[in-house]
Amino acid sequence: MFEEADTGHEAVMPEKIIKDPDWWRGAVIYQIYPRSFNDSDGDGIGDLNGITERMDYIASLGVDAIWLSPFFTSPMADFGYDVSDYEDVDPMFGTLADFDRMAKAAHERGLKVMIDLVISHTSDQHPWFRESRSSKDNAKADWFVWADSKPDGTPPNNWLSLFGGPAWEWDSRRCQYYMHNFLTSQPDLNFHNPDVQDAVLDVARFWLDRGVDGFRLDTVNFYFHDAELRDNPPLSADEAPSTVDPTNPYGFQDHVYDKTRPENLDFLERFRALLDKYPGSTSVGEIGADGQAVELTASYTDADKRIHMAYSFDLLTPQHSAAYIRRIVEEMNSGIGSGWASWALSNHDVKRVGSRWGDGKDLARFAPLETALCASLRGTPCLYQGEELGLTQAEVPFEKLQDPYGIRFWPEYKGRDGCRTPMPWVKDNGNGGFSDGDPWLPVAAEHLQLAAFEQDKDAGSILNRNRTFYAWRQSVAPLKKGDMVFLESEGETLVFTRSYENETVLCAFNLAETPATLILEGLELENLNAPGFSGTVHKGTLALEGLDAVFARVKS
The missing domain is CATH 2.60.40.1180 (Golgi alpha-mannosidase II)
Incomplete structure (x- = not known):
């Protein structure tokens, strides 16, 4: 059924045809994790040309857009979420010309292209940070969050990193601490500096000019910090820790000062003003804020003022009873005002829904049901690669783990590698047709029987049931808007x-x-x-x- 798309080497700027500027409302967005989608050159890592090769497959799903996780130049300490050059492609994924061909192939098939914009922090290898850490009086000295130690040499406050330990790292060049919400190699940008805001808006403009249709904004509520660096209070006694990883002390604080600051709204208005100069472009924000999802989605997506839509982690949880789902969705619908939600049941950061909600169930019936449910809620559904096949969470042995989060908290928390293993395309080799080389993560043996080209042959497969449902949904306007x-x-x-x-x-x-x-x-x-x-x-x-x-x- 599928023919490989043209991967010739001429660089062609993608052209966009905008028919409905409101296309994003109720559209199905297909998330691609490039490292694990399709490897075109045999190095064991997926790449942009590999995505282009599978563009006919993607289009056959009946989705409206693709969202690519980061492919920018990066030392890959956090697999691309630590960017060292926002305006280039990391060589492991290809080149800017490869991106142009990929985007052109998508647009030719009626697919919009969205990319992950990671601007709350950079890599410590980014030239901005290299200059910032060189002295206290250089041109970019205030581009990151620097602070003096307390008199006893300890960090300036009690803020914690989501990846474990303090959110502060001592730097011997400046003899100060810098802030990092994630890895120590991911220093936080200082959005209180207008020059930083201008710089990241220039990054967005670069990709919009290149033809992208929108952005997924990583950790959209993490951009600003409290300028006074006040301590976070503990959670009240009746609140339970609620991070993705319950073994992480991050979940014991009420994060009122290190994220979700009111200044964020003004920046998002600047960001929206830029997008409005590119008709048909859109944005979806990732909100990580326990207990505030409705409030933040309402304010962050206030119609025509800030970003277009946002998703929280409220359906990316182990809880999945009908009563729980109804409560979460009803609260969002009643509290969102003029805003718009996005819903996901799986992504690259959480256990796959096939295991998280479908454990012990008949997968052949459960998998099409959950994708149809997500696509029927008021909002814009995101479908994570492999979800259309019914993939479950893979078990990755400790010696093959790549995720620094999982390595640190093993064995109580096994990290994110189990939802990032390579896509299985064929069932008759150990690599599942993902790569001719040794994959960066092992292909789960149980995934081979669910391989895409194998399911393609069976009209009643999970894959084909999902395809036919999405195709049917396109003509049912109430399910979209x-x-x-x-x-x-x-x-x-x-x-x-x-x-x-x-x-x-x-x-x-x-x-x-x-x-x-x-x-x-x-x-x-x-x-x-x-x-x-x-x-x-x-x-x-x-x-x-x-x-x-x-x-x-x-x-x-």
Whole structure:
């Protein structure tokens, strides 16, 4: 079915055709982790030409856009989230000309291109930081967050790094501490300096001029810190630590001073003003703020003022009961105001949903159900590579771990490598067709049976069920842009309506493995026969098999 896209070597600037500037609202965004998607040169690491080779596959999914995790020049201490040159491609991924060809191939297939913009911090190898640390009076001395020690030589306050330990590192050149929310090799930029804001806006402009359609903004609420460097208070006694890793002391603080500062809103307005100069461009922010997801999404995505949409980690949790999902989504819908949410059930930082929510369930039924559920919520869904295949979390032995986060907290927390293992394309070799060389992470043996080209042959596979659902969804406007109202239902069922203009669609999901019958009085329904699901409708009665769904038009 798939033909490899042209990977010739002429550099062609991608052209964008903007038909709907609001295309991002309800679009399906496919996240690509370039290191693990497809390796075109046999070095064991995925690259931009590898993405171009698989562009027909991506387009066949029925998604609207791709989001690429970082591919910029980097020492790779945090796998590209430590940038040393924002305006070039790391040689392991290719060249700027390779990026241009990849973007052109995407645009030719009607796919938008979004890239990860990591501007809360840089690599310590970035020329900006090299100059900043050289003295206290150089031109970029105030481009990063520097502070003197306390009189006893200890760090200036109690702020902690998300990767463990203090958020401060002593630098012997300046005899000061610099701040790092993540690795010590990822110093935080000082957004209180307007020159820093101008510089990162210039980075965004560089890529917009190159033809990208938007940005995923990494750690969007981490840009500013408290200028007075006040200590974070502890969580109150009735609050529990709630980081991704419960063994990390970071979760014991209330992070009111080291992130989510009010000054962020002014910068996001500057960022939006830049995007508005490029019609059809968009942005989605990653919000890492325990207990503040609704409030921040509402303020950060306030219509036409700041970024277009944002996602939190509230559905990237182990909790997955129908009651939990309903509460999270209802709270977002009721509190978001004019803003717009984005939803993800998997990404490159958390355990795959196939294991996190689907453990012990029939994967062939569960995987299409969860992708359909995510794509039916009010907001913009993100689909993480391999999720369309039903991949589960891979077990990576300690000796093959690459993630510094996992290495530090092993064995209680095994890090992020298990969701970053290479995509399986074929089942008949140990590398899954990902690479002719030794992959940077091992391909999970259980993933080979779920290989993309193997599933492509089976009309009833997880892959093909997802494809047909997304293709069907394209013509159902309420599922993309409609309002959302939950209806009462029992057990592990979720029932809600999506309404847009003069059309209302009812969506019902049975998250349990046992059948469910739902009686909805006063509704006349017409089954829309969504592909891949067998739920039935008779007047106001819905019958659902286990791990099943039904979509119906509300006639009255």
